[in-house]
Amino acid sequence: MSLYDKIMSIYPTLKLEDFSPMNKIIFLCDNSDEKGEFIKEWNHPTLAKPTPEQLA
């Protein structure tokens, strides 16, 4: 399951545009360094950044 899918399962009300790199409300990245995806920026005004336990 991708990081996007995990976050959407926690917060189903999020929209695709919330993940756009243009506005960086939620900015997901993968440095292709074999460490996988991570949340680079979380700027949502009302929803809290998921914890590692929620994303595990």
Next chain:
Amino acid sequence: MSIIIDGTGSISGVSSTGLTTAQTVTQSAIATGVAGTGPTFSAYANAVTSVPNSSATVVQYQVKAWDTATCFNNTSGTVSLNGISVPAWSFAPNVAGYYQINAGIQSQVGALKTLEIYLNKNGGVYSYGNFTVGDPNGYCQSCVSNIIYFNGTSDSINISAWQASGSTVNVSSGQGQTWFSAALVRSA
């Protein structure tokens, strides 16, 4: 050392405003670090980069066409090149100056789906490229270019792809499809 002009000889190729012919200073006489002999590289992908849905993913360029000063890291790990710690799939020139940067990516992301490309400097988005929409066969080709200053001691750049097709897609391999190049155009 003294230079004596005693009126018995002649000097050609020099005017009051400076050198008059390009032949007076040859490319081979230009020192390393001056535009013309500074670092340049070109690389392309010979394997795909998997890009998860809605996650900006650094594009992998495995094959170097050239890398004159060994400044491009074509591996998935951070390495030391010329004393600079260079992140995966990144270019970090060891000569300070202004570099022309070019990159392109291709993907079959899906008809009317978007493929976006970014140029990252030191881990942050520096330049947005064009956002292309898939043709009827779903293919997109996105490119980015800019002239960027590097300090020659720590600055690095890499390329990211982003898509929101709803599932993971691959950035294509191939020298004509997914490429990344840079060259010094003016020293600092």
